[in-house]
Amino acid sequence: MHQTHDTLGGPRLAALASGGCISRVLAVTARLGLADILNGGFMTPDDLARRTGTDRDVLFRILQVLAQYEIFERGPDGTFALAEEFAALRRDHPHSVRNRCILLAETYDDAFGALLSTARTGRPGFDEVFGAPLYEYLEGAPDAEQVFDAAMAELARSAAEAVAEEFDFSPVRRVVDIGGGNGTVLSAILAGNPHLEGLCVDRPSVCARSAARMAAAGHPLGGRLTFHPANIFEAVADGGDLYLLKNVLHDWPWHLCLRVLASARNAMTRTAASHVPGAAPPRLIVLEPLLDQEADSVHALFRTVVSGSGAGDFETPEDMRRLLAEADLELLSVTRLSSGHHAFECTPRIPLPSPQTGQ
Structure with missing residues (x-):
């Protein structure tokens, strides 16, 4: 016919x-x-x-x-x-996606200009279009970096609210957010827990800009929320009772995820060694929007074009379990949050030093 x-x-x-x-x-x-x-x-x-x-x-x-x-x-x-x-x-909308629209339609869409090359080589189209990996490019492009940071803050809102509602922070005194951007997640947690203080760890430019913005706005959490510039692949600050990793790992291939997790594990191990007797050991909560449904395919392709075919090598909870186990982290619980994130709560699998003996 x-x-x-x-x-x-x-x-x-x-x-x-x-x-x-x-x-x-x-x-x-x-x-x-x-x-x-x-x-x-x-x-x-x-x-x-x-x-x-x-x-x-x-x-x-x-x-x-x-x-x-x-x-x-x-x-x-x-x-x-x-x-x-x-x-x-x-x-000014409380759930604004203004910056996400700009990021997706400008920087990310430009990267898709090299999709054919990515399909043939597996290498990120972003690097080919912009001449550098994402974060290296952002360091030299202030407008794009500000849009990116604001878009990440917009993405973080739902997860921040879900984490603040789901977990009990009463035994915690200090939260360290690894790759925490402008402090959106920490702000939500600290706002509902006045006894807490938070440390936001990120790239130097992000920390400087976020701290300046908070100071200029007279942010009510200014005295309890501080920013710490660091290379999270090398080291993370000690002293946290609770460490957070939200939407960080899926940007990187497996071996670099292990380096970030090693930084967190080492910081927790050192912190435990200095804790007073009887104190609860530090914990790490990894939050990721896993790609375990067919509807996630567009997001997965964005990851590939922006960060490469090796980025986000985990798509299911089982993949994350394997990653955490390889990083010598013991999984305590897995929670599906209202934001759609999976929250993996863990501690160092290697026995922590005893506060009494240092062994």
């Missing part, structure tokens, strides 16, 4: 192929602050063009695309407004 063009899926394929255009429209919408300017109301293209300093005709086309995908609403008088369903495009 003769098949029509529609039954062959042509229109749908064409719509999918235009996805890069839509992602860039979202990034420009976020960059221009259109969602923030509208703030729940309708405005004309002329007014929006004046407010954003853009070409009216080009902006009108962008607004039309946003309306076509129901991100914006179009009024009968030719005005436009942000659809309530997409209010998270606003900078």
Whole structure:
């Protein structure tokens, strides 16, 4: 039987192929602050063009695309407004994804320009496009780094809330967040536990920028939350009763994950040796959004293009169990959090030195 063009899926394929255009429209919408300017109301293209300093005709086309995908609403008088369903495009929205949209549509989408090369070689397309691995590139690109940090903070919110709700922090006095970015997770934990202090460990540029931002804002946790620059592949600060690793390991191949875990294990071992008699040994909680469902395939491909085919060598809880065992960590519990993360609680498998004898 003769098949029509529609039954062959042509229109749908064409719509999918235009996805890069839509992602860039979202990034420009976020960059221009259109969602923030509208703030729940309708405005004309002329007014929006004046407010954003853009070409009216080009902006009108962008607004039309946003309306076509129901991100914006179009009024009968030719005005436009942000659809309530997409209010998270606003900078001030409590669940804002503004920076995630920019990161995905700009830096990450640029990296996908080398997807064919990644498919043929297994090497990250990001390195080919930008001439350096992700974190090395970010160190020399302040705007991209700030967007990346803010996007990671947006991603961290749900996990931060879930961790703060799930775990009992009453016996803990100091939490060390390894690769903790701007302190989003620690802030959520400390806010609900006034007896705690937290140490956020990350790259020097991240720590400097986050500490300055917190000081300038007069953050209420400023006296209890501090930042410590470090190379987490080499060493992590001692003194934590609880160590956290959230969304860190999946960016790295197996052997580098082992180095990060070794840094955490060594810090816990040294800390235990200095603890007072009877004190509970330090613990490590590893939080990862494991890729154990088919719907996770897009996320997995992003990891491959950005970090390489070896990144995130674990996809299931069993993979993580093997990784922790190889890192000489004893698994105490596994919890599936409301954020979708798996939380693996562990301690050093090698016997900790006795506080009394030092043996």
